[in-house]
Amino acid sequence: MHLRDQTIPPLLSVRNLAVSFGGKGDRAAAVSGLDFDLGPGRTLAIVGESGSGKSVTSLALMGLTTQSGGRIDSGELHFRRRDGSVVDLAKLTARQMRDISGNEISIIFQEPMTSLNPVFTIGDQIAEAITAHRDISQAEALAETRAFLEKVRLPDAAAMIDRYPHQLSGGMCQRVMIAMALSCRPTLLIADEPTTALDVTVQAQILNTIRDLQQEMGTAVIFITHDMGVVAEMADDVLVMWRGRRVEYGPVGDIFKRPSHPYTKMLLSAVPKLGSFAQEPLPRRTPILVMEGDIPTLVGGTHVQDTANYATPLLRLDQISARFDVSHDALGRPTHRVHAAEKISLDIYPGETLALVGESGSGKTTIGRMIQQLVKPSGGSILFEGRDYDGMSTGERQKLKRQIHSIFQDPMASINPRRTVGQSIAEPIEIHGLNKRPSETNERVADLLVKVGLPADSASRYPHQFSGGQRQRICIARALASDPRLIIADESVSALDVSIQAQIVQLLMELQAEKSLTYLFISHDMAVVEKISHRVAVMYLGQIVEYGPRQAVISNPQHPYTRKLLSAVPVAEPGRAIDRTLVAGDIPSPMRRIGDDPVVVPLREVTAGHWVAA
Secondary structure: OOOOOOOOOOOEEEEEEEEEEEOOOOEEEEEEEEEEEEOOOOEEEEEOOOOOOHHHHHHHHOOOOHHHOEEEEEEEEEEEOOOOOEEEHHHOOHHHHHHHEOOOEEEEOOOHHHHOOOOOOHHHHHHHHHHOOOOOOHHHHHHHHHHHHHHOOOOOHHHHOOOOHHHOOHHHHHHHHHHHHHOOOOOEEEEEOOOOOOOHHHHHHHHHHHHHHHHHHOOEEEEEEOOHHHHHHHOOEEEEEEOOEEEEEEEHHHHHHOOOOHHHHHHHHHOOOOOOOOOOOOOEEOOEEEEEOOEEEEEOOOEEOOOOOOOOOOEEEEEEEEEEEEEEOOOOOEEEEEEEEEEEEEEEOOOOEEEEEOOOOOOHHHHHHHHOOOOOOOEEEEEEOOEEHHHOOHHHHHHHHHHEEEEOOOHHHHOOOOOOHHHHHHHHHHHOOOOOOHHHHHHHHHHHHHHOOOOHHHHHOOHHHOOHHHHHHHHHHHHHOOOOOEEEEEOOOOOOOHHHHHHHHHHHHHHHHHHOOEEEEEEOOHHHHHHHOOEEEEEEOOEEEEEEEHHHHHHOOOOHHHHHHHHOOOOOOOOOOOOHHHHOOOOOOOEEEOOOOOOOOOEEEEEOOEEEEO
8 A cells, every 4th residue: 555655764664553541450452463654754644433542542652641541552652853863662661652742743632621730831841842842942942832822823922932731722722732732843643633622714714724734844743533534634644443443553544535434434424514514494303323342333314303493482682691700909990891692682482492603712602601691681570471570589590400400511520439320310300309219310310321222221330331332321301300491501512422412313313203302502613513403503792693594594604703613614625725825813702801891793685594703
């Protein structure tokens, strides 16, 4: 298989890599018999679901397996150094590895906030990485730090040097990590899920930054991801891993056009394709490919999601606002305020899925929290079935909590790790007094687990004994426990593997058809939004800038910000021309001085039900 120019020796050559974890008599193989080559300046994407061995491979290359309880059982990791010598990374001592790590091989991890030290400034942390490998002064290191912060397009790089990680957004912190990883001009950069939790526009900017710096510095990149759209945009070659083994390996075009392994076909079929439902007025469930053992199997049928009843709104938001004071003067008077939501008016109808989309900081989650009574609106009113929240008694508000439940982004953080799954699902039933006898509760928990595709005996197990997709199913079961009318799904599928994401979206649509559920689907993934939603509302800086039927908003976007969101969605189509100009720049801050209130832009109707900020 021709993957590179054979006349150029590889920068990295991995042969028969095997890594295991566990005790002496009970070790689990995480990677087995892995082979691949990486040429200078090329990008290799390693793809697969959680647990496939992708990140374990990166840890082995960085010499970090022992710190995480692992062991390299066999294999050769031949790396060509700057001076032309070839070393086996698997056989280096810790001292020898320190000379290479961060200097000739660097890594960017998935979560920048846990990778940066919160008590040191950005400048000090990057400068430390430079001085650890080069004999230069602190002043020279800080000057280079500023230059690299400018390279990754961080605004006001001179001031950024003196800031701390908590003062930066997630996208900014990830750019700092890229600057740190590239500060010693490594010949190999390992990017381990560097954009998974980022907004789609920030992700596009990060990918552009990595691509530009790679071309400028000639760095080879190993890009670890489960997002096949990102693979199509970034990779020269693709390595597909499943259950710790390589199952497919080749040029990116061949993998996408002519996948040969069933697992690769399943991964590609699960990718939501923006525009695939452009001609569909309603969401539509379609069969999905899942692996049953080693065999890909189609499950589910084709069903039009005609579940919405537009006679009377279930929930109405009438001019609601949310403002938070964030800075005060010496006398305790507020000086600055975050305008998280400004005069939002929306109707959510029974049986429909209203998607609320936008970047972090746009106000999506704040709206969900106000609906759940977790944040009190600064103005306006919320009505459930025509009743204003403010006119309800304490008892009525408590009963309302039974009608509205949430599914959050991180299922592990949503479930008490010290309680069994059955106890967590039973909690809403017990709080609201829905069953009189414990046996009824146990039966209800078992029924809910089966409904979300888990065996009934899962109730006696603990959260850590399940995969991420299974934990999200448990969260869905808990949300259904009190028979709610409205479920707020806040980024509930954004961190899941693409194949698991397809299954969870399918499950949500099936439950909606069966139980007439209403969803407020908060997301930044426009491809998923197109598949699941009936209507879409786009938020920008606390305001609705466009909303209407899903087909109208996504097929005929009118507001520049909506077009920016859509243009940033990675498409699983290698070689596709990418317009980078639409995703340039950062979203402004919603924080303003007291008295400097934002102007609320009125909406105008461009077609029936399709409204756009004037």
